[in-house]
Amino acid sequence: MPRNEDNARDEHFWQTVARRYDVEPGPINLENGYFGRMTHRVMEAYQRNIDFINRSNSVHVRQHFDQIGIADIRADLAELMGVSDQAITFSQNATASLQALIRNYNRLQPGDQVLYSDLEYETVKSALNWLERYRGVQVIRIEHAHPASYETLLASYQEAFVRYPRLKLMALTHVTHRTGLVMPVQAIVEMATEHGVDVILDGAHALGQLEFDLPTLGVAFAGFNLQKWIGSPLSLGVTYIAPERLADIDPDMGETHFPLTDIRSRTPHSTPNIPALMTLPTVFAEHRELGGAAGKGARLAYLRNLWVSEARAMPGIEVLTPDDPRLYGAITSLRFTRQADQQRMAERLLNEYNLFTVARSGSACGPCIRVTPGLTTSAQDIDQLIKALAELGG
Numbered sequence: 275m276p277r278n279e280d281n282a283r284d285e286h287f288w289q290t291v292a293r294r295y296d297v298e299p300g301p302i303n304l305e306n307g308y309f310g311r312m313t314h315r316v317m318e319a320y321q322r323n324i325d326f327i328n329r330s331n332s333v334h335v336r337q338h339f340d341q342i343g344i345a346d347i348r349a350d351l352a353e354l355m356g357v358s359d360q361a362i363t364f365s366q367n368a369t370a371s372l373q374a375l376i377r378n379y380n381r382l383q384p385g386d387q388v389l390y391s392d393l394e395y396e397t398v399k400s401a402l403n404w405l406e407r408y409r410g411v412q413v414i415r416i417e418h419a420h421p422a423s424y425e426t427l428l429a430s431y432q433e434a435f436v437r438y439p440r441l442k443l444m445a446l447t448h449v450t451h452r453t454g455l456v457m458p459v460q461a462i463v464e465m466a467t468e469h470g471v472d473v474i475l476d477g478a479h480a481l482g483q484l485e486f487d488l489p490t491l492g493v494a495f496a497g498f499n500l501q502k503w504i505g506s507p508l509s510l511g512v513t514y515i516a517p518e519r520l521a522d523i524d525p526d527m528g529e530t531h532f533p534l535t536d537i538r539s540r541t542p543h544s545t546p547n548i549p550a551l552m553t554l555p556t557v558f559a560e561h562r563e564l565g566g567a568a569g570k571g572a573r574l575a576y577l578r579n580l581w582v583s584e585a586r587a588m589p590g591i592e593v594l595t596p597d598d599p600r601l602y603g604a605i606t607s608l609r610f611t612r613q614a615d616q617q618r619m620a621e622r623l624l625n626e627y628n629l630f631t632v633a634r635s636g637s638a639c640g641p642c643i644r645v646t647p648g649l650t651t652s653a654q655d656i657d658q659l660i661k662a663l664a665e666l667g668g
Contacts, residue, residue: 281565282572285653290566291337292650301630302655306648307451307479307605308632310505312557319556320507323549347554351500351512354558354566355481357488363538364511368478369397371497371513372445374541375474376401378524379495382442384410389444389471392417392638393452398445398476414438418463420639422596431462435469443472443498448486449479451635453596453642454605456484463492472522478502481572482514482561483603494519503570503604506557507550513562570649574604578646579654579661583607584617590667594642607634608641610667615642619666627662 282288294313297303312320330536369408370524376398382388388402388411405623406413416434444466449456463473464493471513475496480486482503488496496514500506515523515537525539532539564570585608587593595606610619617633620643624630635641645659 279572279576282576283668288649289652292652295650297569297650298478300625301628302651302658303630304647304651304655304659305630305632305644306358306651307502307644307646309499309501309508310482310503311505311648311650312505312549313560316507316553316556316560317342320549320553323552327549327552339548339552339664344551347551350555350558351357354561355488355512355514357514360537361514361517363541364551365497365511365513365541366546367501368497368499369379369395369475369511372398372476372525374399374513375495375497375515375523376405376445378526378540379443379472379474380407380524381472381520381522382411385412385440386442387414387438387440389414389438389441391415391430392636393450393455393457394445394447395451395476395478398447398665399529400476402445411442412440414441417638420594422601424600425597427458427601428461428465435465435471439469441469441471443474445476446473447476447478447482449477449603449605450637451605452478452637452644453607453639454602454644454646456601456603458487458600459493460491467492477604479603482567483574485567486595488514489516495523500554500557503567504557504561507547507553510550510554511549511583513537515540527566547656566651571603573649574647575599575602577605577651577653577656578602578604578645580653581645581659584660585663585667588664588667594639600658604648605644605646607644608663609640609642612667616629616643619643622666623662626666627658629662653659 295311329384349359390399402413405411418430448459466473475493477496477498481498494516495625498512500510501508526542529539529543531543582593585593590612592609592611595602613619618632620631632644636645
């Protein structure tokens with residue numbers, strides 16, 4: 275199974291992996307960061323579960339799923355994540371998890387400060403701005419130096435912690451959705467803890483492609499997606515709260531379906547996508563068969579490095595994501611330096627080279643084009659990208 279760099283280069287193996295997925299004819303998809311594909315096996319299980327729940331309706335759900343099924347699935351996910359099942363609960367997606375954590379964090383007083391950087395997801399920024407309006411806190415906004423390095427990223431936060439002594443809470447994205455920069459989470463959390471600052475981690479792009487251990491990272495609060503690199507049906511995310519910190523997050527809007535000691539009270543209670551949840555054991559089995567985050571991550575980093583190693587030397591192309599292996603994963607962004615409109619260049623990649631990418635803006639380093647290979651991406655697809663960049667960058 276693909277667990278190291280040698281296996282990551284094995285095109286024959288990854289062709290067999292690609293055959294587990296249906297791919298619609300059309301452009302080469304280099305925007306796999308939006309959401310992931312399900313394998314044939316997962317799709318078939320999902321359809322069976324939709325059919326079954328539609329037939330059995332509440333009889334099965336009330337008698338089995340609500341009592342036993344969901345508990346077993348939750349325990350399976352906890353094992354995969356290396357945490358207690360009492361520390362996690364399901365949500366619609368990472369955004370829903372992060373919004374619930376932010377709005378229900380109860381340790382803020384008027385006049386306290388909260389922090390985010392230019393690289394956070396827009397919904398996370400707006401949630402922290404909401405705290406300013408409704409909780410009377412001050413929002414501190416910082417920008418990271420470009421080009422970024424491990425040292426400059428740590429320096430940005432160290433400076434903020436010293437300059438703003440009333441900081442109590444900050445958002446931190448593990449893998450930034452704009453440039454793909456992987457933040458040095460453990461080191462930042464250690465500094466934050468020394469200054470009495472809690473961290474809410476946005477792990478939307480991390481779970482499934484990066485190897486990490488939440489207790490080692492020191493993170494107490496986090497939100498994740500199962501629908502990106504884990505490969506679940508859409509509509510599934512995870513909320514994580516370290517058990518010893520559960521009291522610092524209030525039940526969501528007075529939620530009473532679960533006891534105060536149960537993390538499930540910290541998210542809205544509603545009827546979930548039951549067939550999708552029932553499909554998760556198959557999803558987790560497939561994820562493990564592909565080598566888990568180690569196997570997937572090695573392959574994605576290999577594909578990333580194929581095009582980045584060429585693009586670094588190209589005139590008219592700037593690669594925005596560092597080559598420090600601690601600071602990148604699948605996603606890496608670039609800019610056509612001789613062109614002002616990056617959206618137009620993304621359109622040219624599509625129309626002239628059959629390559630689907632996405633333009634991004636909002637970070638201090640400026641507009642860019644995000645390139646994200648996936649598990650169905652081949653080295654040949656990357657060769658097409660290299661050819662396009664060489665011709666359009668000149």
